[in-house]
Amino acid sequence: xxxxxxxxxxxxxxxxxxxxxxxxxxxxxxxxxxxxxxxxxxxxxxxxxxxxxxxxxxxxxxxxxxxxxxxxxxxxxxxxxxxxxxxxxxxxxxxxxxxxxxxxxxxxxxxxxxxxxxxxxxxxxxxxxxxxxxxxxxxxxxxxxxxxxxxxxxxxxxxxxxxxxxxxxxxxxxxxxxxxxxxxxxxxxxxxxxxxxxxxxxxxxxxxxxxxxxxxxxxxxxxxxxxxxxxxxxxxxxxxxxxxxxxxxxxxxxxxxxxxxxxxxxxxxxxxxxxxxxxxxxxxxxxxxxxxxxxxxxxxxxxxxxxxxxxxxxxxxxxxxxxxxxxxxxxxxxxxxxxxxxxxxxxxxxxxxxxxxxxxxxxxxxxxxxxxxxxxxxxxxxxxxxxxxxxxxxxxxxxxxxxxxxxxxxxx
Amino acid sequence: xxxxxxxxxxxxxxxxxxxxxxxxxxxxxxxxxxxxxxxxxxxxxxxxxxxxxxxxxxxxxxxxxxxxxxxxxxxxxxxxxxxxxxxxxxxxxxxxxxxxxxxxxxxxxxxxxxxxxxxxxxxxxxxxxxxxxxxxxxxxxxxxxxxxxxxxxxxxxxxxxxxxx
Numbered sequence: 001x002x003x004x005x006x007x008x009x010x011x012x013x014x015x016x017x018x019x020x021x022x023x024x025x026x027x028x029x030x031x032x033x034x035x036x037x038x039x040x041x042x043x044x045x046x047x048x049x050x051x052x053x054x055x056x057x058x059x060x061x062x063x064x065x066x067x068x069x070x071x072x073x074x075x076x077x078x079x080x081x082x083x084x085x086x087x088x089x090x091x092x093x094x095x096x097x098x099x100x101x102x103x104x105x106x107x108x109x110x111x112x113x114x115x116x117x118x119x120x121x122x123x124x125x126x127x128x129x130x131x132x133x134x135x136x137x138x139x140x141x142x143x144x145x146x147x148x149x150x151x152x153x154x155x156x157x158x159x160x161x162x163x164x165x166x167x168x169x170x171x172x173x174x175x176x177x178x179x180x181x182x183x184x185x186x187x188x189x190x191x192x193x194x195x196x197x198x199x200x201x202x203x204x205x206x207x208x209x210x211x212x213x214x215x216x217x218x219x220x221x222x223x224x225x226x227x228x229x230x231x232x233x234x235x236x237x238x239x240x241x242x243x244x245x246x247x248x249x250x251x252x253x254x255x256x257x258x259x260x261x262x263x264x265x266x267x268x269x270x271x272x273x274x275x276x277x278x279x280x281x282x283x284x285x286x287x288x289x290x291x292x293x294x295x296x297x298x299x300x301x302x303x304x305x306x307x308x309x310x311x312x313x314x315x316x317x318x319x320x321x322x323x324x325x326x327x328x329x330x331x332x333x334x335x336x337x338x339x340x341x342x343x344x345x346x347x348x349x350x351x352x353x354x355x356x357x358x359x360x361x362x363x364x365x366x367x368x369x370x371x372x373x374x375x376x377x378x379x380x381x382x383x384x385x386x387x388x389x390x391x392x393x394x395x396x397x398x399x400x401x402x403x404x405x406x407x408x409x410x411x412x
Numbered sequence: 413x414x415x416x417x418x419x420x421x422x423x424x425x426x427x428x429x430x431x432x433x434x435x436x437x438x439x440x441x442x443x444x445x446x447x448x449x450x451x452x453x454x455x456x457x458x459x460x461x462x463x464x465x466x467x468x469x470x471x472x473x474x475x476x477x478x479x480x481x482x483x484x485x486x487x488x489x490x491x492x493x494x495x496x497x498x499x500x501x502x503x504x505x506x507x508x509x510x511x512x513x514x515x516x517x518x519x520x521x522x523x524x525x526x527x528x529x530x531x532x533x534x535x536x537x538x539x540x541x542x543x544x545x546x547x548x549x550x551x552x553x554x555x556x557x558x559x560x561x562x563x564x565x566x567x568x569x570x571x572x573x574x575x576x577x
Contacts, residue, residue, distance in 0.1 A: 012427075035511055066510050370456075
C-alpha cells in the first residue's frame, strides 16, 4: 500500500522529527513552494511577503495570496534572488545533511540497543565503555561500528568540499574521529585531497606540498591551488542539479547545438498577455506557428497551449539559471499530456466493498491517532447492539443518549 | 511519468502518514494515486463521536490548482452534507487555495463535523433540526454513527430492511 512512499520525491519528512533534528524539517519546508511543495524554482514574492515558484503564481486568478489571502496582483510580483541563492545552496547541501542526520540516527539507535542489551562478557568493561568512549575500542564489535561511521562521514565530506568546515569536529563526534584514526584510513578531512597537497598553517588554504615553504615566504600569495578550478567544479555541480546546459554539460555543447538549446538570454522580454476572446482559430494557429509551437487541435486547446506557453516562458525569465527554449517546449508538452488524463470514475458502493480491508486499516489508524478520551465508551467493534442508543426510532432512547453525554449542547 | 500533480500527491501522502492529524487517516489506492481513501473519526464531544466515517477523494491533474472531489461513502446526517455524500464546504469550492493538501482538507472536514454551518444547508432537514430540535438532531446523527461501524454488506441489508431511518 505504501509503495508510493518509496518513490524518489524529496519532502521535509525525509528528515527526522524536530525532537531528534530540530529545525531541519522546518528548514526544508521553508524552502519549498507552498503550492507545488518543490524546492523553490525561480521564487517570486508578493507584497504580503509570501513566496511562490514563478510558474505557480500566474495561475492565481483570484488576486490574493494563496496562503494569507492578502490582496495581490500580478504587477506586484517581484523575483526573490536571495531566496533563490538559499535554495541553490540547500539543493547542494541537502543530500549531505540528510546523510549525516541519518547516520547520527543510526548511531543513536545502535547505542540505545546496546544499552538495552545485557553486558556480553564482563560487565565492568561494558559499563566503563559507555561512560568513557576511549575504552570502547577494546571491544572489537563496537570498534567496527565506529569506524564505519567515520568512513561515511569522511567520504561525504570529501565529496562535498566541506572538509574545512569541521563538521565532524563538533559535539560527541570528536571521539568518533579519534577512534577512527586507530583503524586504517586517516579520517582527517585531508582525505579529500591528494597527498601532494597540504593545508597551509597560516592561511588554511590548500597548497602543493613541495611549494609550501615558498608559499609561506610569499605571504600566502603564491602557489595557491587555483580557486578558479574549484569554482568551475562547483559550477558544474550546479549545472548537474539544475540541468543547465551551459554549465552542466559544457563538453556536450558543440557546434551541433542550435540557439533553441541555449538558455534564454538575459535580454529576453516577457511575452505580453493576450485577450483571446475575439481571436479566430486561424489567428491562434498563426500565433502558435510564430512561436514555433504545435498548431493542431480545437480552438480551446490552441488557446490553452498559447496561454500556458506565456506562463512557462515568463516564469523562466524569473530564474537566474534559465532553461532553453527546447526545454520549455518539453515542459509544455508534458503539461499538455498530463492535462488529457481523465478523472477516474468510481462505482462507490462497489468500491467501498472492494476496499473494505483498506478502510478497516484506515479506521484502526484514525482511532489510534484520535485524542484520548477520559472514559472510553463501549467499543464500536462490538456492533450496534452493544450501544445503548437505538436506531429504530424508539423515543425512549433519546434520554439515554443525552444523559450519557452531559457535555453536549442541547436546546432547553 | 511523474507529473507535478502526482509528485504533489506523493508528498501529501508522506506528510499525512508521517504526521497524521488526530483522528484522521488516509491513503491513495495502491494502483491509482488519483484516488484516495480516508477515514475521519467522529470528534469527541459532538454527536458524531466514535463514528468511523469513510470518504473517497478523487483528484484530477489540475490539483492543486483545483480542489479534489470529496465524498462521504458513509451515510451522513449533517447540515452541510448532501444525501449523495457530497459536501458543501467553502474551502472545497470558492475558497479553495492551492496551498491546501490532503491533511488540510481532512482536518477541515473534521472541524465541519464539530461546527456545522446551518446557514448554507445541503441537507435542509438536518439544518432545521440542528437549529430547532437538537434532541432529534442528535438522535439522527447517532444513528449514522452506528451505521458507520457496519460492514458494507451489513449496510446494504439494513438499507433493504428498514428504509425509514
